[in-house]
Amino acid sequence: MGAGGRMQVSPPSSSPETKTLKRVPCETPPFTLGDLKKAIPPHCFKRSIPRSFSYLLFDILVSSSLYHLSTAYFPLLPHPLPYLAWPLYWACQGCVLTGLWVIAHECGHHAFSDHQWLDDAVGLVFHSFLLVPYFSWKYSHRRHHSNTGSLERDEVFVPKKKSDIKWYGKYLNNPLGRTVMLTVQFTLGWPLYLAFNVSGRPYSDGFACHFHPNAPIYNDRERLQIYISDAGVLSVCYGLYRYAGSRGVASMVCVYGVPLMIVNCFLVLITYLQHTHPSLPHYILRSGIG
Numbered sequence: 001m002g003a004g005g006r007m008q009v010s011p012p013s014s015s016p017e018t019k020t021l022k023r024v025p026c027e028t029p030p031f032t033l034g035d036l037k038k039a040i041p042p043h044c045f046k047r048s049i050p051r052s053f054s055y056l057l058f059d060i061l062v063s064s065s066l067y068h069l070s071t072a073y074f075p076l077l078p079h080p081l082p083y084l085a086w087p088l089y090w091a092c093q094g095c096v097l098t099g100l101w102v103i104a105h106e107c108g109h110h111a112f113s114d115h116q117w118l119d120d121a122v123g124l125v126f127h128s129f130l131l132v133p134y135f136s137w138k139y140s141h142r143r144h145h146s147n148t149g150s151l152e153r154d155e156v157f158v159p160k161k162k163s164d165i166k167w168y169g170k171y172l173n174n175p176l177g178r179t180v181m182l183t184v185q186f187t188l189g190w191p192l193y194l195a196f197n198v199s200g201r202p203y204s205d206g207f208a209c210h211f212h213p214n215a216p217i218y219n220d221r222e223r224l225q226i227y228i229s230d231a232g233v234l235s236v237c238y239g240l241y242r243y244a245g246s247r248g249v250a251s252m253v254c255v256y257g258v259p260l261m262i263v264n265c266f267l268v269l270i271t272y273l274q275h276t277h278p279s280l281p282h283y284i285l286r287s288g289i290g
């Protein structure tokens with residue numbers, strides 16, 4: 001089979017309950033990646049600095065206006081209007097900051113401009129602002145894109161084999177258990193993945209932490225940039241510490257913490273939906289067969 005002997009994991013054809021699994025494509029598609037690229041209009045591949053910056057500046061403008069609105073006018077609102085205004089602010093700011101998060105993600109894919117240094121500078125600033133270690137995640141995320149669906153090499157949302165499911169798994173397979181799991185996943189899933197590789201690819205040769213320059217996720221060429229990513233996140237943490245010191249922890253949580261949780265929830269939700277539908281194909285590499 002093309003792409004170096006990939007072996008598709010076929011759904012069990014005898015299992016009656018698996019109408020969904022029957023939709024899993026097990027054959028090589030009748031088109032190539034090149035065909036797909038040709039079907040996309042060429043202008044979509046052009047990277048324009050003015051256009052990219054216009055998206056970035058628009059998001060910064062809206063986000064700053066929301067911040068100004070919340071800090072300058074919410075304290076003037078009569079009781080109980082702040083209880084309505086703050087959730088509205090969190091929802092709006094969470095959406096806008098998700099847009100900013102996505103722009104930084106595009107920088108990691110070198111899609112912001114034709115200049116790698118500019119993409120990395122913009123990505124580093126804005127991912128750091130959202131407490132994402134820019135280079136660290138850029139590298140693991142790139143590997144995720146080139147190994148999507150691989151049971152051995154994909155970086156995230158790697159499905160467990162039945163034999164690897166823990167004994168308590170059966171107690172979580174009900175509406176209440178799933179609600180608890182999804183709540184934890186949407187609130188803590190992203191930081192837990194970055195820090196402890198939760199739901200990530202198993203690495204046997206060391207602690208797979210995105211903040212650790214010697215983590216097995218990275219090669220020697222990449223390690224220096226992991227320090228830079230950590231410095232970016234630490235600088236923002238220090239800024240937040242100073243902000244909390246001058247305006248109070250509650251203010252910091254309200255203007256930044258809750259919207260950031262919404263951003264994290266969005267990105268876990270988006271990737272969760274993209275990567276865990278039962279009809280998505282997964283494959284293993286057939287060793288020794290070219």
Ligand SMILES: [Zn+2]
Nearest residue numbers: 105109141145
């Ligand atoms: Zn991506």
